[in-house]
Amino acid sequence: MAIDCISNIASMTHHPKDEKKDEQKKLVFDASVLKFESQIPKEFIWPDDEKPSANAPELQVPLIDLGGFLSGDPVATMEASRFISEACQQHGFFLVVNHGVDAKLLADAHKYMDNFFLLPLRQKQRAQRKLGEHCGYASSFTGRFSTKLPWKETLSFRYSAENNSSKMVEDYLVNKMGNELRQLGRVYQDYCEAMSKLSLGIMELLAISLGVGRAHFREFFDKNDSIMRLNYYPPCQKPDLTLGTGPHCDPTSLTILHQDRVGGLQVFVDNEWHSISPNFEAFVVNIGDTFMALSNGRYKSCLHRAVVNSHKPRKSLAFFLCPEGDKVVTPPAELVSQNSPRVYPDFTWPMLLEFTQKHYRADMNTLQEFSNWVQQRNS
Ligand SMILES: C=C1C[C@]23C[C@H]1CC[C@H]2[C@]1(C)CCC[C@@](C)(C(=O)O)[C@H]1[C@@H]3C(=O)O
Numbered sequence: 001m002a003i004d005c006i007s008n009i010a011s012m013t014h015h016p017k018d019e020k021k022d023e024q025k026k027l028v029f030d031a032s033v034l035k036f037e038s039q040i041p042k043e044f045i046w047p048d049d050e051k052p053s054a055n056a057p058e059l060q061v062p063l064i065d066l067g068g069f070l071s072g073d074p075v076a077t078m079e080a081s082r083f084i085s086e087a088c089q090q091h092g093f094f095l096v097v098n099h100g101v102d103a104k105l106l107a108d109a110h111k112y113m114d115n116f117f118l119l120p121l122r123q124k125q126r127a128q129r130k131l132g133e134h135c136g137y138a139s140s141f142t143g144r145f146s147t148k149l150p151w152k153e154t155l156s157f158r159y160s161a162e163n164n165s166s167k168m169v170e171d172y173l174v175n176k177m178g179n180e181l182r183q184l185g186r187v188y189q190d191y192c193e194a195m196s197k198l199s200l201g202i203m204e205l206l207a208i209s210l211g212v213g214r215a216h217f218r219e220f221f222d223k224n225d226s227i228m229r230l231n232y233y234p235p236c237q238k239p240d241l242t243l244g245t246g247p248h249c250d251p252t253s254l255t256i257l258h259q260d261r262v263g264g265l266q267v268f269v270d271n272e273w274h275s276i277s278p279n280f281e282a283f284v285v286n287i288g289d290t291f292m293a294l295s296n297g298r299y300k301s302c303l304h305r306a307v308v309n310s311h312k313p314r315k316s317l318a319f320f321l322c323p324e325g326d327k328v329v330t331p332p333a334e335l336v337s338q339n340s341p342r343v344y345p346d347f348t349w350p351m352l353l354e355f356t357q358k359h360y361r362a363d364m365n366t367l368q369e370f371s372n373w374v375q376q377r378n379s
């Protein structure tokens with residue numbers, strides 16, 4: 001595969017445009033084979049100004065204890081919302097502990113990632129993500145991007161909090177991968193339900209921290225239609241030349257990320273990349289572009305990326321909270337005034353999702369580029 005991959009890369013430079021497109025489709029990232037190569041394909045080598053810097057300083061992120069809030073303690077609730085307000089005005093990232101997510105479920109969610117990603121490539125490709133779609137298996141997005149390829153494999157699927165969708169995740173994975181992955185499907189169904197519940201709690205704290213009605217965002221996301229993404233970063237023989245996930249702000253509303261014990265998440269704060277050290281007891285929470293719009297720009301969606309290493313695989317589970325498709329993303333009246341005029345146009349999440357899947361590779365400017373695109377289309 002690697003030879004095929006490299007010969008395709010080699011031949012990609014000599015074909016006319018249309019044939020080159022065909023060649024790109026054949027470029028396959030098979031980590032189990034590429035690892036025997038001393039070099040990495042040039043498509044995975046990022047420009048010098050984006051390569052990972054040596055040991056990034058650790059970011060001191062507030063560890064917010066949700067225990068008091070979850071048990072209804074009003075003092076603990078106010079304290080947690082204050083910590084969140086400070087973090088979201090600084091960089092949009094915070095850590096939560098005593099979050100109420102079952103430890104065995106968390107352990108299973110990591111264990112079943114190995115069950116999937118260690119399958120032979122041919123089997124993983126049964127769930128192959130199609131161009132323009134956001135669900136399915138993808139490896140480094142070969143065929144979607146031709147440069148700055150991320151050193152990762154992902155499996156993404158939809159989760160809906162609608163009552164009649166209690167088996168959506170399980171059914172999707174069994175339908176794509178066969179009945180032998182039914183237990184895996186059940187684990188991620190349960191995991192997404194736990195993430196949705198945790199997200200709605202955090203939405204209450206965000207509303208309190210912004211001084212809007214405590215139920216406002218909770219109701220907005222009650223029947224969320226979210227994305228679950230499993231990130232698998234194979235070891236890389238040249239970790240200082242590539243990135244696991246490129247620099248970006250999440251276009252979604254809220255991300256609840258659980259990284260394994262390997263570490264690799266970095267956040268761009270005070271003009272420098274900082275690492276967020278792994279803490280298996282904690283979830284990393286960050287707001288995304290859609291919540292930045294909902295907060296009328298009050299809270300910032302933060303630039304972050306993931307680096308890889310040469311000695312062991314890294315895994316992260318990212319739950320991307322997204323509103324139902326027909327919800328209009330517009331800030332509550334309390335956050336708009338003469339002193340705080342509207343920053344972004346009204347939009348729906350499916351519009352922004354389509355923009356990132358068909359028109360624009362999400363980076364640190366997605367929301368601004370999307371706003372320009374919306375205004376052009378409406379003018
Ligand atoms: C809506 C989404 C698009 C991406 C997955 C979710 C939220 C994060 C986005 C992403 C991770 C940002 C960096 C670029 C990207 C292409 C990736 O590296 O995976 C983005 C995802 C995507 O478009 O598939």
Ligand SMILES: O=C(O)CCC(=O)C(=O)O
Pocket residue numbers: 229231245250257259264265266304305306315316318
């Ligand atoms: O793997 C990580 O730590 C970060 C992944 C990420 O930012 C994403 O999937 O949006």
Ligand SMILES: [Fe+2]
Pocket residue numbers: 248249250255304
């Ligand atoms: Fe992200």
